[in-house]
Amino acid sequence: MKVTVARSLEEALADPEAIFLAGGTDLMVGVNFGRERPEHVVSIRGLSELGDTSVGERVRIGGGVDYTRVLDALGEHSPALVQAARTIGSPQIRNAGTIGGNLGTCSPAGDTLPVLAALDAEVILRSPAGERRVPFSEFMLGPRKSARRPGELVEAVEWLDAGPSQAFLKAGTRNAMVIAVANLALVVDRARKAVRVALGSVGPTIIRALEAEDLARGLFEESGWERPLRPSQAAAARFGELAAGAARPIDDQRGSAIYRRHVVAVMARRALARTGEVA
């Protein structure tokens, strides 16, 4: 196995067959299980081109930014992504794993992915041919399958600041350091009058719950986008049902389909109540 420590983006992109290594929190697990035996590994850790973060009207997080730095950089911004980053692994994992890695691996259980879906984020891919921007809705194609082509690197992810009305919730059978049995992100962009709900770990890809979004949009329309929303019990229950209805869960060693669907409904109701309060 050949290992290159890239000193520039150009060096990192030189071999289109190479496997990128940033935090190694996915890749090394594959190696340890004997599932992966890469021929050429290119370490991109510490590449300054992947490390920038900027917060403003448009938020940008470099692909090489680890979760601990996501927490630091975002502060009050994009609170759902902060909550998602906080649930990932242990402090050691958060110091190593990167947002580019979460996108690159593209597991349905990737904790930042529902948030990026709900933020309608754009994934910026870099190859020797240049930059390519892919909306998240077109990025994830299946379990560990994405629109990223061989040799393309996740350079950054960008989204429009959607304001503070957002939430991320994750159900797992342990109180920390657990892979999601189901997770959910809800973003209410009051300025742009948009609601997006995205579900993780309940299907082959991150799933947008479009009917639930429509219902919530109607509720905010009715009560006023600039005002707190206190949905009726019936409306909240319907929102939960619609979110659960969008899920396509399976039974596996981490959880049952019936529980996943159930807890999506619970999380959706609570997320709506929480985001409704924040105006």
Added chain:
Amino acid sequence: MPELRTRGRVGESVPRPDAPAKVRGDFSFGSDLVAPGMLYAKTLRSPHAHALIRSLDVAQAISMPGVRAVLTAADLPGVRLFSLHDPPDQPVLVGVGEEVRYAGEPVAVVAADHPEQARRAAAAIEADYELLPALTDPVEAIRAGSVLRELLIRRGDPEARAEVVVDGYYELGQQDQAPLGPEAGLAVPAGDGSVDLHVATQALHVDLGQVEACLALRPGAVRLHLAGVGGAFGAREDLSIHIHACLLALRTGRPVKMWYGREESFVGHVHRHPAQMWYSTGADRSGALVFVRATIVLDGGAYASSSGAVTANAACFGAGPYRVPNALVWSGAARTNSVPNGAMRGFGAVQTCFAHESQMDALAARLGMDPVQLRLKNALRSGEQLITGQRVTGAAPLEELIRLCAELPEPARSGHRLSLPGGAGNVAEAANVVRATGFAVGFKNIAYSEGHDDYSTARVRLERGPDGRALASIKTAASEVGQGVVTITQQIARTELGVEEVVSLPADTTVGDAGSSSASRQTWMTGSAVQLASRRVAEEVLRRAGPPARSLDAGQVLDAEGMALAPIELFLEEPIEREFEYHHRPTSGLNPEGQGDAHVSFMFVAHRATVDVDPEAGLARVVEVATAQDVGKALNPLQVHGQIEGGIAQGVGMATMEEIKQREGKILNASFTDYIIPTALDMPAVSSILVEEPEPDAPYGAKGVGEPPLISSPAAIAAALRAATGRRLGRLPVSPDELAGLAECEPDWEVTPGVSPSDGRRRQR
């Protein structure tokens, strides 16, 4: 004049000698071993739960770069089977024309210059299997006569009737011991055909006998040395790398290092027996127990291991630590095509504790009685009999434990979001949370039972150290597996010899057997051996000092008034060395009615769990476990509290998350990604009281303390979760589905409690 008193005696919280190295990361574990020129070994394992090996072709593997040896069953020099069980039943390697009986069973071993070369060579071995049907339902196995052991306990009137009767069905999933250090060792061949095996184990001599038989070497040609052990909990009682590493070392003439990764470790050691239990408990209207009837089905897996003893323990302790005049308990371990199950902390008593305590709560509810009062009313006392007819002759302070535990203050509510159920997942809010408590008691035997001649050997030497002062050294083969036997035996030697400088020599097989570090027995067994060997050394010092010398303390020989006569080293011109082999009081087997004095002594414990539950989301957090434990005498209170906290951590895991999941005999979650164990955020606060009622025969009155923290803590947590949700929760670990009311544990078979499941019927669903 200040009192002369040795520091670091029994009763003090002496720090562990290995602690600084472990905290700094300097401690050398079995997986850290190296030797010049060593090879790396890898095992080829069957991917099938049950299959006939039609052929094995190693030609390609042996020709690969760096490969030094590829061994199959055809290369075995000695006995081809090994086991803790007599006669042995587990193949060292399964050969052509033979059957593999579980997925993960070893078929060939490879040694190569580099671990990756060994891995590739193992993968290049061509094995052709004829698949056979896998038997994975233990009840079906028992009905088919595939039984490792079954026994019946019959006491009083097995058909007794009672005014109030509760019936229940309970299940436990398969728990892994999850030692953080996987199986590891290094075999070093000596030029004379003998071999030294350095291995992380619980019992050097138990291993030695099995290794010797399978290597077919002359007596004394195999020497075992204890390597640094990264946790055990029962997972290191059976052999793992031992014979394979030695065979490869002897074949190649080079040191061979062998260690399992985490995934391999899951099939490389036994696990806790999953259990299915049908119970019926009867009481009169005052709450006095009239009868307990139970059928206990354990999945023994493919080979015997310690299933026999676990089956007996599950039965002996199956009615709980209560006065039970009438009992009928059938207990059996099925032979199936699963990874073998065997020893794990609690050893059978954990499984049935969950059932008998759940029954006590159901009974209390039916009687309208407080569950703590019901337990107090029935609590076993010293002098009373178990369902095996055995009279408890030692300490049995169960009533005191129940009272003290129930009276411990309840925990305050935390305002921190992370301490809500679901923790970092951010699902619950305070308004969603229900708090409740649950109570449970348990008991278990100490040391080996059923007539097993249980002993331990210690050699204690007293001499002048490098500074000229008295120095004691202890030599035993007891495995320090993290439980603290080294610390305890040093404290005992200090107490008996009055000498502060005490060292423990490396544990190996050049001294007599110490038995295993299991069954909460080393403090009692090796502790007694060290105590009695030390006393003989002390007697010799006093003999040499002559009258008026009466005792030893603080490095001095003292007279009857405690006045110092002379420093001990004055009498050590010649070193003094004494060896003692301590046997505990003999026990007897169980007769066909399950009656007999099978155990030497008992440990009792009470637990109260406090939980916060988000019932709607099916999430829970154990807030606190309060406990009162019968310890006889705390020889090292700090270590006792360490055992309590560690055992409760495993109890929390068992009750709320830990389970090996299998499909058709194949493990689905062989990693710590999906076999989850509690994190710091899942670990509850622990509040504990040690009850010290000295046990006759035990050194300084000390009972074992390792297992009780894990016996009734899962049952107490289950009770608390039931109280919070109102759900039945018949299965551990409790699933989110059950907490949220989406599923309930139901038996696949209808079985009459107390009767063999051979007479059961498959339930229609």
